[in-house]
Amino acid sequence: MSTAKLIINDKEFEFPVFEGSEHELAIDVAKLRSATGAIAYDPGYGNTGSCMSSITYIDGDQGILRYRGYPIEQLAEKSTFVEVAYLLINGRLPNADELDKFNKRLIKHVMVHEDIKKLFEAYPPSAHPMAVMSAMAISLSAFHPDLLDPEIIDTNIMRLLAKFKTLAAFCYKKSVGQPYVYPRSDLSYSEDFLHMMFALPTEPYHVNPVVARALDLLLVLHADHEQNCSASTVRMVGSSQANVFASVAAGVNALWGPLHGGANQEVIMMLEEIQHDGGDVQKYVNLAKDKNSKFRLMGFGHRVYKNFDPRAKILAKAADDVLNALHVTDPLLDIARGLEDAALHDDYFVERKLYPNVDFYSGIIYRALGIPTNMFTVMFALGRLPGWIAQWKEMHNDPATRINRPRQIYTGETVRDYTPIDQR
Numbered sequence: 001m002s003t004a005k006l007i008i009n010d011k012e013f014e015f016p017v018f019e020g021s022e023h024e025l026a027i028d029v030a031k032l033r034s035a036t037g038a039i040a041y042d043p044g045y046g047n048t049g050s051c052m053s054s055i056t057y058i059d060g061d062q063g064i065l066r067y068r069g070y071p072i073e074q075l076a077e078k079s080t081f082v083e084v085a086y087l088l089i090n091g092r093l094p095n096a097d098e099l100d101k102f103n104k105r106l107i108k109h110v111m112v113h114e115d116i117k118k119l120f121e122a123y124p125p126s127a128h129p130m131a132v133m134s135a136m137a138i139s140l141s142a143f144h145p146d147l148l149d150p151e152i153i154d155t156n157i158m159r160l161l162a163k164f165k166t167l168a169a170f171c172y173k174k175s176v177g178q179p180y181v182y183p184r185s186d187l188s189y190s191e192d193f194l195h196m197m198f199a200l201p202t203e204p205y206h207v208n209p210v211v212a213r214a215l216d217l218l219l220v221l222h223a224d225h226e227q228n229c230s231a232s233t234v235r236m237v238g239s240s241q242a243n244v245f246a247s248v249a250a251g252v253n254a255l256w257g258p259l260h261g262g263a264n265q266e267v268i269m270m271l272e273e274i275q276h277d278g279g280d281v282q283k284y285v286n287l288a289k290d291k292n293s294k295f296r297l298m299g300f301g302h303r304v305y306k307n308f309d310p311r312a313k314i315l316a317k318a319a320d321d322v323l324n325a326l327h328v329t330d331p332l333l334d335i336a337r338g339l340e341d342a343a344l345h346d347d348y349f350v351e352r353k354l355y356p357n358v359d360f361y362s363g364i365i366y367r368a369l370g371i372p373t374n375m376f377t378v379m380f381a382l383g384r385l386p387g388w389i390a391q392w393k394e395m396h397n398d399p400a401t402r403i404n405r406p407r408q409i410y411t412g413e414t415v416r417d418y419t420p421i422d423q424r
């Protein structure tokens, strides 16, 4: 076994070094504090492995993303979202019988308790759907208490996976003031979501297969991304033995931020701003480089990908294919392509290895599918749900899991005496 040596004030310490299945190296510093008295300082956790995981592999330099060993490109082309959800949660691809049973369980649990509709009524129509979605995810724990019994956990996982789709569509219906549409058991997962989003009592909705396939592709591409901000949040909350609904609700909140899943909404708002401002993409590239401005190119850059984001590559092509198949022209697509081209030829972006990420083209496809901008991050959450569940389950079943509790370096005042208010 190889080891790493650390010298602190002339004293030498040795720590085990181990390898992952893709030969990633890690220094095991679990005993760092007890052996040396020092802690590891790593703000943003860019160098910290918080767990061992067999779910998703990313090689950011090579632009590789695999779920349970399967390349994202193959899953995007050949699989479905439900099959990928099974794969992530159970660790292997299902056979036909297993997939059928899984689908039937999703159908069985797809309805939400009627009282949940009363919760929707309490929100103003202007509420952001992510605020409502987070509240609905945690509310499920009030309707389906979790007793940490393995069988109940398994049922609650299926409930969450099935009902999240219904809740997401209800969020949209609430925001536009239309009656909620109940799920249909004869439709696929993505078709049923589209039906619940767009059907009206006065007009049946005929699902366009191009739209359903494009949605399924988007969900597959978002399904997991190892220890990102929201997955780490799910694990962090779950490490206190909080139930799966509570942990995933926390993940929804983490996802909402504009640096994470909220970026897909921001990208479209940015492209619209560029369009209204005359379409000068170079002006916005310059603004993103200006350190006096807070503006960033949304949908650009990634903590891990430093060559290209394989999801963005698939989506850039899908955006063309879907818009062509639906006979949609979207001027924002041309602006996005112009912006990408300008940034990729700019030294600032080249030196920092900033490339379009998954959020750059996804919004253009969602728009073509008729999904409004404020629902984009909910769509990301819908896609990411099996990943959160898989991460939660792996954490929950791992005997090495301890409550997550980072340390800090204190930089505040040293001890001082309390002064009465009239002496301050």
Ligand code: CMC
Pocket: 044, 225, 228, 258, 259, 260, 261, 263, 288, 289, 295, 296, 297, 298, 299, 300, 301, 302, 303, 304, 352, 354, 357, 358, 359
């Ligand atoms: N526009 C302009 N400059 C950028 C951008 C950007 N989008 N992203 C990073 N930089 C610069 C940053 O200013 C820094 O420059 P310098 O070295 O001169 O200080 C350098 O590149 C490194 O950036 P960082 O902020 O240290 O990188 P990070 O790994 O902490 O942040 C990120 C990653 C994704 C938060 C960031 O690239 C970003 O803010 N991008 C825009 C938001 C976005 O698209 N988020 C979606 C991420 S992918 C989907 C998901 O998983 O959520």
